[in-house]
Structure formats: C-alpha cells, structure tokens
Amino acid sequence: MTFAVMDLVWQAPVLILAITGLFLVLAESFASGTSRKFMMKLAVAGCVLAAVVAVMAWRKLGGQPRSLMGGMLIADSFGMFMIILFSVITALTALASADYMDEHQFETGEYYAVLLLSATGMGIPAMAGDLVTVFIGIETMSIGAYVLIASRRRSRRSAEAAMKYFLMGAFATAFLLYGIALVYGAIGSTDLGIISARVSAYSSDPLLITGIFFILVAFGFKVAAFPFHMWTPDAYEGAPTPITGFMAAGVKAAAFAGMIRVLADTFGGDVLPYGYMGWAGLIAATAAITMTIGNVAALRQENVKRMLAYSSIAHAGTMLVAVAAMGVGAMTEARPALLYYVVAYSITSVGAFAVATWVGSRGDERTLVDDWSGLAQSRPGAALAMTIFMLSLGGIPPIAGFFGKFYVFRAAMAADDNQLMWLVIVGVLNSVISIFYYLRLVTAMYFRDPLREHKTLTSPTTVFVFLFCALVVLQMGLFPGWWLGKAMI
16 A cells, blocks of 8 residues: 555545544543533534645546545545545534533543534545445444543433444444445455456356445445444434434434445446346335335434434435436436435435424423424524424425425436336335424424423523524425535536
C-alpha cells in the first residue's frame, strides 16, 4: 500500500471528526469540572469545521476522484457530500443533547466523544475503496451507536435496547465478514475497483454469488430492512431521544452510502449475478415487503418513538427502491434521487426527534400519541414544526418528502423494460397508507384538548435544531431542483 502526505489532506474531514472526538476524551479525563455545555460546543465546532473542509475539498476535486492510501479510500464528490451530511446530523444531535442530559440527570462524559467517533465511522464507508474499509467504517459507527443507546445507565430500557442492537449488530457483522471472505475467495481481491473490473468474468461463480448474498444480508440489518428489522422498535424506544434521531438519520444514511459503493458502483451496471434481474431482484422484493411491514405495523402504534421506528423501516424500503433501480439500468436517475431522499429523510428525522426531545420532561417524556393532545394550544411553534415533519414523512406536497418519493419512483420507472413498475405501484399505495398514522399525531396536536399541562424542556439549542430542520425541509420542497443538482455526483 502506497502512502502520500497529500492523502491526509483529502482525508481531512474525517480526520477532523476523529481528532475532535479524541480531544473530547482527553478533555473529559484531564479537565475535571469541564461543563457539558463546553463539551457540546466543542463537538459542534468540530462538526462545522469538518463540513466546511469537506465543502472546500468537494470544490477542489472538480469532479475528479482521487485514490488514497493505496486505494483503500477514495476522495470524490459523493464521499464529501455524505460527510457534509453526517457532520450536520452530528452537530444537530449534539445541540439537542446537552439540556436533555441535564433534564434527565444522566452524566456521560464520553457522550460527545463517542458521538463524533461514531460519525467518523459513518464517513469511512462513504469514502471506501475496499471492502475491508467498508467493514471498518460500519463497525466503528455501530460500536459508537451501541454505547450511545446505553448512555442512560440508570435506565433498564436503554440497557435492554443496547443489548438487542448489539446482538443483532454482531450477527450482521458475521454475515458481512463472511461475505467479504467469499468475494475475496472468488475474485482474489477486496479492492472495489478490481472487483468491478473482474466481476463479469466470475458472474456465475457460487462463491461470488453467496458472498454478495451475505453482504446484502449485512446491509439489510443496518438499514432495518425486512426480515432484519426486529431490533428497530426496541432500540429506538429505549435510546435517549436525541440518539434515536441520530440513529434514524445518520446510521441509515451511512448504510446506504455503503450500499451505493458496494452494490451500485461495484456490482451494478450490466453484471447480473442472479440472473435476469441480478441482485436488484432481491432488493426489489425486500423493498416491497419492507415498505408494507413498516407502514402496517406503524398503524397500530400508540408510542410515538415506536411509530417513528416503524416509519423508518418503511422509508428504508422506499430507499431500497432506488437501490434496485440502480441495478436495472437506471443509475443516472436513481443515484441523485436516493441522495436527495437520504438528505430529506435525515433532516426530517433529526427535526422530529428534536421536537420529541423538547416536549418531554423528566419522568414524563410524552411518548404516547395521547400525550401530544392539544400541544398546538400551548406550544404552537413546536406543533407547527412537528406537522411539517409529519407531512414530509408522509410525502405531502410541496415539502421535501414528497419530492424525495417522486424522484425515487420516477427513477424506478426509468428502469429497463419497466421491470420495477410493480414496485412503484406498491410504493405509492404504501405512501397513502402512511398518511393515516402521520396525520393521527397532527390531529392530536390540533384537534384534541390537552389532557394535562405541557411541561417542556428549557433548551434554546433544541428549539434551534427543530426550527432549523423545519426550514431546511421546507426549502428542499420549494427548491428541489437545486438540491437534486447537487446530488448529481
């Protein structure tokens, strides 16, 4: 493996996240009495700096990818785009966390350090040039997520959620490692560029086919696709609310970044390892079932966090529609559509969970739909922001979520020989179903009398988070063309 000093320059956005995380560990260890607010500000500053450097690197690249660390990493527009998103998600999560931790009286000094180190792991699959790098990034991200879910040490529910997520994550890790080993056994390399060049010659090799299948299973766990979604409701419900938003947005976005690198860029194109539809056939079937299971299960949920958990499963199914389209001749349309959708969904999720963070207080987190009754009377701003997020998730125009689904379904319709037309119909029907449970929360906020006084978190930073997210979601809906243009990378 060759190394050049300039490699570190192009890796700077990820290195900034990692170094800031390590500095936060030292600050917590050696600066006794360091305030949590200071730690939060330092974490946010690191994320902002990483995002700014990623923007500069994106412009400097000029559309020309650069191979780093002997091909282990790739600096390109796609990687920088995703790192900017991860940095924004992490900064918003940090802003929503400090007052929540004070309110619920759990002191976890390493919280912000683990948050940034987990974000570092998210950035690695987005820049990956090798299957080994994909594995390292996914596991770095996942280990941080396990710790963050269990950060409320006095909560048995958080400990249980973290344990379930850890066990399922370990299961996924085994599939990913074994899949990488089988692909290496078939092709003789883990370098994604080499695999892409050789895969057509080995398209009928049982080792390669089995290896790709195992990798698909591992990514299925990470994006919470059927039948690997079982951990999601319990993990989302048990985690601290800001971390639930971080998982719904960041972890899912990082997994899809890895899928784009491995499936679309490496095993995509005209190579069809599983016959006429290739791996896209498995993805398409999984997408249809995942959307349906997620939406039908969400209809019955009284707990808002569990409802949003099943909603995230349904949205994973919608994003898988774009992944399937990439495998059947619609790469040009599907890739920017998926990136637009990922951004819209991520910002919406962070904002929705920020509102859920703010309306709860110690001992009364207002997790049930009935607990939100009459919120519009006492907290009209929060109710309006949550309404925007619910309408976006439901795909109501002219908000970002509508255009996200529109672009994804349009890309699927552009697939060769209309192979995915049936999947578009399933997706549209599921979107109609989802509107019911999203509007159920809106109805409770605006058309029901409050059951009791709404005590909210005293947190200007959390208010800033959900107001900022609401404005971004509206702007993405009003000017979708600008965002889609940026996603054409």
